[in-house]
Amino acid sequence: MGAVLGLCSATQLACCCGSAACSLCCSACPSCANSTSTRLMYAVMLLLVMITGCITLAPGLQTELQKVPFCANSTNVPLVPGNFKVDCEQAVGYLAVYRICFATCLFFLLMALIMIGVRSSKDPRAGIQNGFWGIKYLIVIGGIIGAFFIPEGQFAHTWMIFGMIGGFGFIVIQLILIIDFAHSWAESWVSKYDETESRGWYAALLMAMLTCFALALAGIVLLYVFYTKADGCDLSKFFISINLILVVVASGVSILPVVQEYQPRSGLLQSSVVSLYVIFLTWSALANGPAECNGITGSDNTKKNHFDKQTMIGLIIWGLNLLYSSIRTASASSKITMSEHILAKEGSGGYDSIEGADGGEAGRGTETKVFDNEGEGVAYSWSFFHVMFALATLYIMMTLTNWFNPSDELSKENVASMWVKITSSWVCVGLYIWSMIAPAVFPDRDFN
Template sequence: MGAVLGLCSAAQLACCCGSAACSLCCSACPSCANSTSTRLMYTVMLLLVMVTACITLAPGLESELKKVPFCKNSTHYIPGDFKVDCDKAVGYLAVYRICFAACLFFVLMALITLGVKSSKDPRAGIQNGFWGIKYMLVIGGIIGAFFIPEGSFASTWMVFGMIGGFCFIVIQLILIIDFAHSWAERWVSNYEETQSRGWYAALLLAMLTAYALALIGIVLLYVYYTKSSGCELSKFFISINLILVVIASGISILPSVQEHQPRSGLLQSAVVSLYVMYLTWSALSNASSECNSISGAESSFDKQSIIGLVIWVCSVLYSSIRTASSSSKLTMSDQILAKEGSGEGADGGESGRGQETKVFDNEGDGVAYSWTFFHVVFALATLYIMMTLTNWYNPSSQLSKENVASMWIKITSSWLCVGLYIWTLVAPALLPDREFN
């Protein structure tokens, strides 16, 4: 992970040890807001932690470590007193220790930035700078975590991981449903204001496309993850989720729902249906090999596993950034994300010479996102990564495709997603005295 100093975003490459992330930047770098570059740097940190955790689970790593001279039970023994138990550097316990250090770092940052209102706060330098020190702190924490006595560490930390991972899933689902509502409301509003057939056609096309993809997904799930005889659990998962999305779509167009939410419609239901089918596919991909025609009996870390892992990594990073950046919707605050070009430094203000400063401060009047909530979400994302890689409540040291625990977590998430969406539809009708935004 020491190579992270070479992977820093170009806009902050020269700011690794400074207190301000926007003071010493190269003139050749593209201009960007301080809030954007800071989130990018934390995302790189989370990505590197994730990659490191994956490496410790890589097949064959344990046998390769036996060739290292200073490891215990080494096949290339060199006489000496310095011996290290390299078995602790691999497996699910290694993932636990790596994520433990990373999670503590984000919790610490959440506490440090608690109550920060703008970049004029003295703590803003800690949030937006000192990148070299931060990365060294994380690396040192990871190394130190390997010296924690095994004892009850794994069982205790697994409980925290399950709670934190579940919270991340819930937050992720809430933001996905909010995305569906926001998208539909924005397009419906544009149509109502302009009465343009283009917006109406776009609404119709988006809805039909999402439903068509969901329907194709259902057919493919039946083809590749079920058999004429057997695989009853897979058939149940696909069928029950199909029924649930049909029910949700029906509820979205009920007269009582339309009365309280005139802009509610099938576009939101189509988006949610497509996402539920994705969760169903993700769950069934972890089912037993007998009911998985794609993976068959293979369990090695092949190209398909790598591609699936890359897609999962991208989705986790995207969800983390989007969820943390949309904190105002979860914390019920009136804070609106600052515009990228606003704030001090964008026009040659206090931070001065906007034409020379490539990373400008756009948070002088107010933070663009809740810094504390941002770090809380990243801490929860770290726990979610840890639990997903290690088979949740049945820890495993292999990145196997057949993962019953992960399958149940994902299928439960799909049911929870439909339940939350239906609640957003019926809540205004059931509780008319409350205001729902």
């Protein structure tokens, strides 16, 4: 299990003992800010963990492991003398994903504790944050290997509870990033329309908004078709109906005159993106609902379908949000959407060269690959960043396992996860409405 991460991290060993951010991920770019390089490296680490988890769920892997000589119940002639046998079934399946993500989550939480109170890259702990990549990869690999020695017992059930709580937290952070993206998208296109007065930008805005609303409406219809019945499934009907009402209310609030007065570029484009995400959360929640109300799996609700459509869409949204949080600087709406601790601030001071400096031209020369932009102050909250990645690890754990209840039959029916997801969808709508009305409710505060 650790070999997969070991091979992938071999290229990072050049950064093993340096305190600078690894410039490997930015070597093809003219220059790369320290804050961006570091966030990208942690994103790569989490991506490799996800790939490792996917490998453990690969169909037929357990059958192939039976050919390994030192595995229990091996079909081949043992090559290891004595009675040395390993239960290779522990290295695959849902429990393997739980163990991998357990070690990774603890690593990010440890980093979050270490980075509490860091104000600039001049802090001695900055070297731990921005460097020693080889050592950090080895720590993660060692933690993953050690996690496989944890007795099964109540580990899966207990860790699933933490996974649902953490998954809920990341869903909220994901919504904040989506709101920030929607605001930035609208601000960019509206600005270009105002500058050029080109009808092309206006048409693009209109088409994007109508497409998102059309997909959301189609999703509502499909949810009624596949997750409700004429003579039952009242709870599913309630969830779909209440979320439909909420997205309509949120869309209406976005075009109120008082909202437009304080946020002239707030509008239906942002509402359409949020509505689409809320409908996805509703679908994800109902997929974990009672089997009799699931018209897609029905009585086959215990089938181990590792990578269904819901999982794939969840992974895509997760990956896009991870990339967005790693390379994006905070937009003008970051204070409204509460993303100023997640996204890096623009224009941070203290530019010092780290890699590729050219004598006295350090930080300005064309050879500079990575430069320190956090000498006077951190561009983002380092501690909160690691907390976010710990929650992202728990979210990916629950997504890869389809939020299954880790019982013997691994049933996809999990009422607890259904309520977690549906509650998160309500929180998401509430946060979006707050992002629109906050400037009007507190006109004396600076939200820009």
